[in-house]
Amino acid sequence: MAKPTLDRVLSCPTLPSLPAVALQVLELTKDPRVSIARIAQTVQNDPALASKVLRTVNSSYYALSTPCPNIGRAMSLLGLNTVKSIVLSFSLVDTTSKLGLDGAFDLESYWRRAVYSAAAARAIAQHTRACDPDEAFVGALLQDIGMLACFTALRGEYAAVIAKVGEDHDESAGVERATLGFDHAGVGGQLAERWRLPEQLVEAVAHHHAAEHASGPHARMVRTVALGGMVASALTVARPQSKLGAFIVSARRWFEVDSATSKSLVESTAAGAAELSKLLDISTGRRPDVGSILAEAHERMLETQEEIAAESAALRRDNEELARRANTDGLTGLHNRAFFDRELREQLAKTRAARHPITLIFLDADKFKGVNDTHGHQAGDAVLIETARRLRDAIGRVGTLCRYGGEEFVAILPQIDLEKGKRIAELLRRAIERSPFDLAHYDLPGIVLPRTISLGVATSDPANASGSWTPEHLTKLADEAVYAAKTAGRNCVRWADPGAPSPEKAAAPAPADLAPTVAVVDPDPFARRLIAGALLTRFRVTATPTLAPDESASLVFIDAALLLAGLPRRPAKFVAMTSDADPAMRAACEAAGALCVLDKLEFAQRPGETVERFRAMLIPGVSPPRAQAA
Numbered sequence: 001m002a003k004p005t006l007d008r009v010l011s012c013p014t015l016p017s018l019p020a021v022a023l024q025v026l027e028l029t030k031d032p033r034v035s036i037a038r039i040a041q042t043v044q045n046d047p048a049l050a051s052k053v054l055r056t057v058n059s060s061y062y063a064l065s066t067p068c069p070n071i072g073r074a075m076s077l078l079g080l081n082t083v084k085s086i087v088l089s090f091s092l093v094d095t096t097s098k099l100g101l102d103g104a105f106d107l108e109s110y111w112r113r114a115v116y117s118a119a120a121a122r123a124i125a126q127h128t129r130a131c132d133p134d135e136a137f138v139g140a141l142l143q144d145i146g147m148l149a150c151f152t153a154l155r156g157e158y159a160a161v162i163a164k165v166g167e168d169h170d171e172s173a174g175v176e177r178a179t180l181g182f183d184h185a186g187v188g189g190q191l192a193e194r195w196r197l198p199e200q201l202v203e204a205v206a207h208h209h210a211a212e213h214a215s216g217p218h219a220r221m222v223r224t225v226a227l228g229g230m231v232a233s234a235l236t237v238a239r240p241q242s243k244l245g246a247f248i249v250s251a252r253r254w255f256e257v258d259s260a261t262s263k264s265l266v267e268s269t270a271a272g273a274a275e276l277s278k279l280l281d282i283s284t285g286r287r288p289d290v291g292s293i294l295a296e297a298h299e300r301m302l303e304t305q306e307e308i309a310a311e312s313a314a315l316r317r318d319n320e321e322l323a324r325r326a327n328t329d330g331l332t333g334l335h336n337r338a339f340f341d342r343e344l345r346e347q348l349a350k351t352r353a354a355r356h357p358i359t360l361i362f363l364d365a366d367k368f369k370g371v372n373d374t375h376g377h378q379a380g381d382a383v384l385i386e387t388a389r390r391l392r393d394a395i396g397r398v399g400t401l402c403r404y405g406g407e408e409f410v411a412i413l414p415q416i417d418l419e420k421g422k423r424i425a426e427l428l429r430r431a432i433e434r435s436p437f438d439l440a441h442y443d444l445p446g447i448v449l450p451r452t453i454s455l456g457v458a459t460s461d462p463a464n465a466s467g468s469w470t471p472e473h474l475t476k477l478a479d480e481a482v483y484a485a486k487t488a489g490r491n492c493v494r495w496a497d498p499g500a501p502s503p504e505k506a507a508a509p510a511p512a513d514l515a516p517t518v519a520v521v522d523p524d525p526f527a528r529r530l531i532a533g534a535l536l537t538r539f540r541v542t543a544t545p546t547l548a549p550d551e552s553a554s555l556v557f558i559d560a561a562l563l564l565a566g567l568p569r570r571p572a573k574f575v576a577m578t579s580d581a582d583p584a585m586r587a588a589c590e591a592a593g594a595l596c597v598l599d600k601l602e603f604a605q606r607p608g609e610t611v612e613r614f615r616a617m618l619i620p621g622v623s624p625p626r627a628q629a630a
Contacts, residue, residue, distance in 0.1 A: 005154075006182045010190060012153035016099060016145060018195050021046045022091035026196060029084055039080065040072035043087060052090050052279075053083065061275045085134040089118075089141055093280050096148060104159040105151045111277075112284040113169060113232045114141050119272035121228030123265050128255040130220040131200070139204030139221060140228040142197075146188030146205070147172075150180075167237050169229070173209040185209050211250075223254045231269050235288045244294075263294055329403040331381060332388035340402035340410060344471045347400075347414045348460060357461035358414050359421030361399075362478040363391065363428060365407035366452045366490040375439075375447055382442035383451060387432060394431035398424060410478070418459040418495060425455040425493040433491065452491035456481025459496070480533075483526050484601045487579045496605070516618045519553035521546065522577065523562060527600055531557055531577065534607035538615045547571070554618050560589050560597065575614075577603070 009015075018026075024042050028034045044050045050071055057074040058067050062082070068074045075083045101107055121140035125133040150158045161179050165172045173183040189206025197205075203218040204225040211226030230247035234240040244266065251257035257265075270290045277284040327339040335343070344360070351358040365387055372380040384407065391409060395401050399413035411428070413421055432453045439447040458478035477496040484494040518535055520543040522528045528543040535541050535557070542553065547567055556571040560578035563570075564585070576589035576597045586597045595617075603610060 005180055006187070009150055009153040009187055012149070014099070014152055015149050015191065016092075016095045016152065018088075019046075019049075019091045019094055021049055022087055023195070025084055025087050026198075029080060030198075036072055036075045036080070039083075040070065040075060043071045043083070049087065049090055053086050056086050056089075056279045057083070059275065059279055061272060061279065079134070081132055081134040085138045088138050089280060092141060092145070093282060099148060099152055101148075101151065104156065105148075105162075108283050108285055109167075109236075110144065110147065111280075111282045112236055113229070114144060115276050115280070115282070115284050116232035116235050116269060116273045117141070117143060117225070117228040119228075119276055120231035120265065120269040121225050123268050123272065124227050124231075124251070124255075124257075125224050127261065127265065128224070128257065130224050130255055135198070135200060136204075136221060136224045136228070139201050139208075139225040142188070142192065142201065143205050143208045143225055143229065144169075144184060144188065145191055146184030146186065149187050149191055150176075150184055169233060170209075170243075183209065223250075227251055227254070231266055234266060235270060235273075235290070236285075266290060266294065332385055332403050334388050334392065334409070335400060335402040337402065337405055340404060340412070341471070343400055343402075344412055344475070347412055348471055348474065351414050352460070352462065355462040356415045357417045357459050358412070358474075359416040359418060359424075359457060359459045360474050360478040361411040361413065361421060361425050361428065362404070362456040362458075362475075362482045363409040363411070364454050364482050364486065366454055366486075368407035371449065375444075375449075378442075379439055379444055379447055379449075382439045382444055383437055383449065385442065386437050386439075387451065387453070390431045391428055394428050395424070408482075410475075416459075417461060418457065421457045421459055422493060422495055425457050425495075429453060429455055429491065429493060454482055454485035454490045455493045456483070456485055457493060457495035480526075480530055480604065483530065484605065487601050494601075516540065516554040516615075517542065518555045518557060518614075519544065519547075519571075520557045521562065522557075522559040524559070527559070527577075527579075530604040531600065534604045535611060538611050555595075555614060557598075560585055563592060563594070564588055 021042060025039060028039050028042060043053060053071060054068065054074065056062070057078060058064060062078060064077060068077055071083065096107070096111075117140035118137045121136040122133045125131050125136040130136075147162075151162075158180075161176055162172070164179070165175050173185055176183040185206055185208055189202055192202040192205045200218045200221045203214075203216075204222050207214055207222045208226050208229060211223045214222040214226075227247060227250060230243060230250060233243040234247055237243060247266070248259050248262045251262045251265075252259070267290050270288055273284065274287050327335055329336040348358055365383065368380065368383070371383050384403075387407075388401075388403065388409070391411075392401055395411055399411045399416070401409065401411050404410045411424075413424065416424065429452070432451055436448045436450045439445075439449065456478045458474050458481055460474050481494045481496050485492050488494060517540045520528050520531045520535065520541060522531065522543075523545045525545070528545070532541045532543045546562070547556070547558065547569075553571070554573065556574040557577055558571075558574050560576040560580070563574075563576055570593060574594055576586075576592070576594035577600050578585060578589070578597060579600045589597045598610070
């Protein structure tokens with residue numbers, strides 16, 4: 001189990017511990033009122049430590065302009081944190097020397113990483129001002145103290161874990177967690193707490209392998225220490241290019257350090273680490289050839305940039321392909337419904353701003369269900385593909401062709417007025433009708449089908465009332481025109497009345513006192529919408545598929561076939577509606593008591609005078625319109 005093993009580490013009596021002088025200095029520095037003289041006296045109580053501190057203070061690493069004769073003067077010149085960091089550095093070296101580590105633990109590699117990390121963290125903090133440079137120095141020097149603790153407590157067991165890791169220290173935490181259930185960073189953090197180190201140092205030690213997710217007040221300190229570790233890896237592993245790249249990328253992301261500055265920090269780290277190794281009197285191995293590392297890294301970065309450029313181009317192509325697929329109908333290759341909705345809204349806004357017309361043509365394949373029922377869905381797909389091909393060839397660059405859904409297509413024609421739109425619609429109709437569809441071209445030999453389409457045209461033109469139409473209104477009107485073409489016998493073009501009031505005005509209800517309620521009764525939902533829309537200008541309208549028993553409308557517009565099929569009761573005043581020109585049906589409706597018989601399509605397209613006559617019939621005092629002269 002992981003927990004007993006962790007307990008074995010933390011309860012080990014020979015764990016690393018700081019010398020008494022270091023602990024006293026740490027305790028004293030927690031008091032903001034403590035005097036420099038008192039701290040200096042505490043350090044000087046250990047003559048050997050005091051001598052090492054003064055030698056370090058007067059070294060080229062700190063570059064004082066004049067020699068410093070005593071600890072008190074050193075703290076005055078360099079600051080309390082600097083002296084404290086030097087004290088802790090020598091204390092840590094002294095602690096390590098007393099642990100009695102055998103050859104199974106590579107102490108030279110340990111100190112090599114610690115010293116290079118500390119020198120780098122200090123240089124990075126000085127440049128970025130992300131945190132105190134001396135605290136970053138100590139945090140980086142201590143970051144792997146948990147490894148010493150683990151080896152001290154577990155010996156061979158931990159040596160086997162280290163052997164699995166190899167030279168790449170960044171892999172150590174993952175291997176430790178997989179094998180032991182914990183990692184050296186967590187152990188080091190708990191050890192730092194025992195030593196009563198400042199909170200920022202505890203955080204830096206505990207989270208230096210998870211700096212990407214660092215948060216809270218000490219996140220910048222944690223990331224500075226982690227960057228120091230990245231520099232150390234770049235200067236101490238056999239293949240440093242990826243480590244250097246990771247440092248450059250992270251330094252830019254976390255602290256906006258450019259690549260040239262990052263390389264300069266690597267160079268200064270190598271020089272500083274060599275000086276520190278001498279001062280601390282520890283072996284860190286051969287000094288790395290920074291020039292070669294940076295040169296190799298530069299070549300690798302050029303290769304990487306080429307790879308990135310190639311990947312970016314491939315990603316761009318993939319994104320373009322995804323965008324194309326998102327906007328393209330998979331069967332016909334035309335633009336799809338989602339594209340149509342966006343394109344119509346954009347084009348309508350543009351043409352309206354420029355005071356230009358825009359025309360919409362809806363196209364519906366006639367009797368398409370019969371193709372699927374008779375020849376199968378493969379034939380139906382072939383018919384749709386061939387229909388799309390002919391329409392695309394016919395419309396050319398004049399407009400944008402889309403598949404609206406099923407067997408419905410739609411064309412957007414910016415800057416095309418109604419008259420031109422009607423001519424284009426007729427060209428499209430002829431393109432489908434001109435020759436039968438030979439489905440042998442689609443691996444269906446022997447199937448040759450004459451095909452036709454019905455087309456509806458609607459135009460939004462700033463020159464007339466329709467200029468205020470929205471995309472929804474324009475679409476609805478073109479759709480209704482298709483219905484009119486279907487009703488007229490198919491294979492023809494019909495269009496919306498350009499003089500009709502704008503849909504906003506048409507939808508506005510009349511004043512309550514002048515708006516009787518009329519009912520539209522038709523089992524066909526499309527017909528109900530068509531007739532109700534024509535009546536909305538002057539009446540309050542209800543629309544139902546059947547005549548409700550409690551119908552109280554002043555006038556009922558009812559489908560002729562429904563009327564003649566027999567009703568439980570007949571309304572007092574009703575108008576029969578038909579799309580069939582059969583004189584016998586009209587006579588039967590009149591005999592049944594209809595005030596008149598209306599042609600649905602004709603009434604829906606030109607309701608004006610007829611609606612006014614009904615209004616005059618229902619509202620006392622309102623005069624009917626006078627007939628216009630021929």
